[in-house]
Amino acid sequence: MPPLLLFLIALAASFLPDAIALPRPRAPWRRSAGALAIHALASAVTFTLMLAVSARPAFAALVAFALAALMAIVNNAKYASLREPFVFTDLSLFGQLFRHPRLYLPFLSVVQVLAIAVGAALFAGAFLACERLSAVPYETLAACGGGALVVAVLLAARLPLTLAPGEDQLCHGFITVFVAYLLNGLRPRTAHGLRAALMAGPFSRTAAPAVRPDVIVIQSESFFDARRLGSAVNPAILANFDAARRAACQHGELRVPAWGANTMRTEFALLSGLPEAALGYARFYPYAFIRRPCASLAGWFRRAAYRTLAIHPYFADFFGRERVFPLMHFERFLDIRHFAAAPRAGPYVADAAVADAIIDELESAGDEPAFVMAMTMENHGPLHLERVEAGESARYHTLGDGAPWDDLTAYLRHLANADAMIGRLTDYLAKRQRKAILCFYGDHVPALPHVFGKLGGMQTRSDYFIWRNDGCPASLHKDMDVADLGRDLLDTIGQPVHAGMPG
Numbered sequence: 001m002p003p004l005l006l007f008l009i010a011l012a013a014s015f016l017p018d019a020i021a022l023p024r025p026r027a028p029w030r031r032s033a034g035a036l037a038i039h040a041l042a043s044a045v046t047f048t049l050m051l052a053v054s055a056r057p058a059f060a061a062l063v064a065f066a067l068a069a070l071m072a073i074v075n076n077a078k079y080a081s082l083r084e085p086f087v088f089t090d091l092s093l094f095g096q097l098f099r100h101p102r103l104y105l106p107f108l109s110v111v112q113v114l115a116i117a118v119g120a121a122l123f124a125g126a127f128l129a130c131e132r133l134s135a136v137p138y139e140t141l142a143a144c145g146g147g148a149l150v151v152a153v154l155l156a157a158r159l160p161l162t163l164a165p166g167e168d169q170l171c172h173g174f175i176t177v178f179v180a181y182l183l184n185g186l187r188p189r190t191a192h193g194l195r196a197a198l199m200a201g202p203f204s205r206t207a208a209p210a211v212r213p214d215v216i217v218i219q220s221e222s223f224f225d226a227r228r229l230g231s232a233v234n235p236a237i238l239a240n241f242d243a244a245r246r247a248a249c250q251h252g253e254l255r256v257p258a259w260g261a262n263t264m265r266t267e268f269a270l271l272s273g274l275p276e277a278a279l280g281y282a283r284f285y286p287y288a289f290i291r292r293p294c295a296s297l298a299g300w301f302r303r304a305a306y307r308t309l310a311i312h313p314y315f316a317d318f319f320g321r322e323r324v325f326p327l328m329h330f331e332r333f334l335d336i337r338h339f340a341a342a343p344r345a346g347p348y349v350a351d352a353a354v355a356d357a358i359i360d361e362l363e364s365a366g367d368e369p370a371f372v373m374a375m376t377m378e379n380h381g382p383l384h385l386e387r388v389e390a391g392e393s394a395r396y397h398t399l400g401d402g403a404p405w406d407d408l409t410a411y412l413r414h415l416a417n418a419d420a421m422i423g424r425l426t427d428y429l430a431k432r433q434r435k436a437i438l439c440f441y442g443d444h445v446p447a448l449p450h451v452f453g454k455l456g457g458m459q460t461r462s463d464y465f466i467w468r469n470d471g472c473p474a475s476l477h478k479d480m481d482v483a484d485l486g487r488d489l490l491d492t493i494g495q496p497v498h499a500g501m502p503g
Contacts, residue, residue, distance in 0.1 A: 003057040010061035011043045014175065017065075017072035021174035022079040023166050028173070034155050035172040041152040042179045043068075048145035055136045062122075068175055075174060081447050082260045085165045085174065088182035089285035156180040163276075163283065185281035191289040194282040202273035202487050204295040206303040209493045212369035213435035213468075214362055215301065216425070217489070219267055220351075220418050221379040222411070223442030224462040229455040232398045237416045240423030244440070244465050249472035249492050251465035252479040257283065259460060260381075260447030264319040266462075267375060267443065269483040271296045271328055276483075287324045297486045299329035301371035307331060311357055311374035313339040313349035330373075345414060346386050348377040351421040359428055367434065376421075379414035381447050386410040404450045411446050429469040438467045439489050441482065466492050 015028055018039070028036060043064050050060035075086035159180050161168050168177045184190075198204070225241070227233045245251040257265040257276050268286040269275070272295075282289045293299075298308045309332045316322035316335035325333045334357060342353035354374050361372055388406040396412035399405045422440060429436045442462030452458045461479075466489055480488070 001058070003051065003060075006057045006061040007044070007047045007064070010047060010064040011040055013065045014039070014043050014068040017069040018174050020076070021072045021085070021169065022076050023085070023170055025169050025173040026171065031171070031173055031176075032159075034159055035176045038152055038155050038159065038176045038179055039173055041148040041155070042175055044148040045145050045152070048141045048148070052136065052138060052141045052145070055133045056131065057133065058131065066122075071178065072174065081449075082262070083166075083449070084259070084262075085169050086178065087165050087284050088178060088185050088281075089288060091182075092285060092288050152179065153183050156183040163281070181281065181284075185284075190281045191291065193280050194286065194289050195292065195294060197274050197278045198272060198294040198296070201278075201295050203297050203300040206300050208304055211435060211493070212304065212306065213437050213493060214365070214369055214429075215306075215371045215437045215489070215493070216358060216362075216429075216439070217270070217371075217373040218354075218421070218425075218438070218440045219263070219270070219373070219375045219443050220421075220440060221263070221376045221414075221443060222381070222446040223379065223415065223418055224445045224459060226412060226415055228459060229452075232455070233412065234396050234398075237396060237412060238419050240419045240426070241463075241465075244422055244426055244438075244467050246475060247472065248465040248467045248475050250476045250478055250488060252463070252477050253461040254441055254464045254485070255460075255479070255481045256442070256444050256462050257482070258444040260444060260449075263375065263443045264321075266482055269481075270441075270486050271298060271373075273297065273483055273486045275481065285319075287320045290324050290327055293327050293329070296328040297489075298325075298371060298373065300490070301369075302329040302331070304369075306369045306371045307365055309334065309361055309370065309372045311338075311354060311361075311372065312377065313342065313354055313357075314377050345378045345417055346410070348380055351376050351378045351414075351417045352424070354378075355421045355424045358425065362432070362434075362436075375443070376418070378417060379411065379446070383407045383410045383446065383448065404448075404454065407448055408451050411448065426467065426469075432469065436469045437489070437492055438469075439485070440465055440467070441485065468492065 018025065019027075025031075046067055047060050047064045050063045051057055054060060071086060074090075078084060078086050078090070156179065159172065159176075161172075161177070161180060161184075165177065165181070168180075172180070225238060227235055227238065257269055262284075264285070264287055265283070272286070276283045279286060298310070302308050308330045310321070310325050310330040311334045312318075312321060313334075314336050316333060316337075322333060322335070336349070338357065339349045339353055342356075343350045345351065354376050358372055358374055362370060384407050388401070388409045390401060392413070393399065393401050393405055393409040396409055396416065397405070399408065401409075425438060429438060441464035444462060445459045449458065464480075464482075464485060478488075
């Protein structure tokens, strides 16, 4: 069969996985000519590249189709768990799949894993069975593939995109949006634009504070006030959180750029003070585009003569933190190696151990002001892999045992531990002589769509508070975006306060 005909068959077949990708895009005949052209050009680049490598036209056609099918499977697994389609920056996290499989593989269903395995077997068999060309027209393939790539780059730059992946996919199709995001996002302007935004951001200059209290920021894994799920949740599980909010300078619900995962997006929003709109294509994985020292909240404190420390009880290379944190002006970074002998709560380092590390740091700092930012790990999923004892649910909710409530039980168990961490730190700071500010917030809600669906609807917001150990004049309720939280934290440093400790 002629290579051109095989390519056309593969192109037509590639619209099948595109059609089942979630959220389901509109029919091809309802898409723009530019969107259809990008889809076709992407298939052409894949086909010509594989034909040049393998010299087997049928195999190249199979790969062009199989790649689209594999991407759709991965997309649907991600969308079902995290409500976001597969985007181009996910490719940079591919190595994490093998280094940290527990965080990724459990979200693939048995059917999806079998489909990938069958596809891999067919892939290998097809390579051996397909007929090889006697002469490969490398010059023609290079011209066709290179020309297709150039045209795709030009069309992607003109495609009207909102950078809301789900909305763009509905309009233009899964393959088209993935490729357009990839081609547009890898342009140098993405990194340049992010750097310019950081240079003009709220932490690019430092106004020396009259007083320099210790500042502790806790980004609590998957923390939100789960009592919004209804009266079935035991209200006492967040007793320390309630006490801290009553005494806080400011508290409320927090709009965050992540749902169920992608902690680094919320983390970066806090450290940069930049809204998603200012990040462009870097919004999906901002750390991937930071290659030089840049303005940050940690940098603001560093210029104000603070010691700056980041704490995350997981592997330092996850999300590239070990490379990025020095560029964001953290002097030190305590990762999983610091917690080698620390207690676990489930598969991860316990929040109590993180509290111990924070207290140790403050004690060692003495009178030198410290900025400590800790990102906890205890409540990280997949929650459905955790063991729940019979009857354990009664401590946390009245919904009973069994699916899907066991996932909720595991989540609330860790939430109660996060609450204990709040109590431990506020008690310690209240007795300390040095002034201190504690900012506590959740990075995102947990990936429990099946639980949310049964208990009144999807949750999207986390919660926060800003608390001082020398008291606050009032407790302001303010719902806000996490990108603004750092600025409000700095405002709190200079805020007049009442004498005495909060009750």
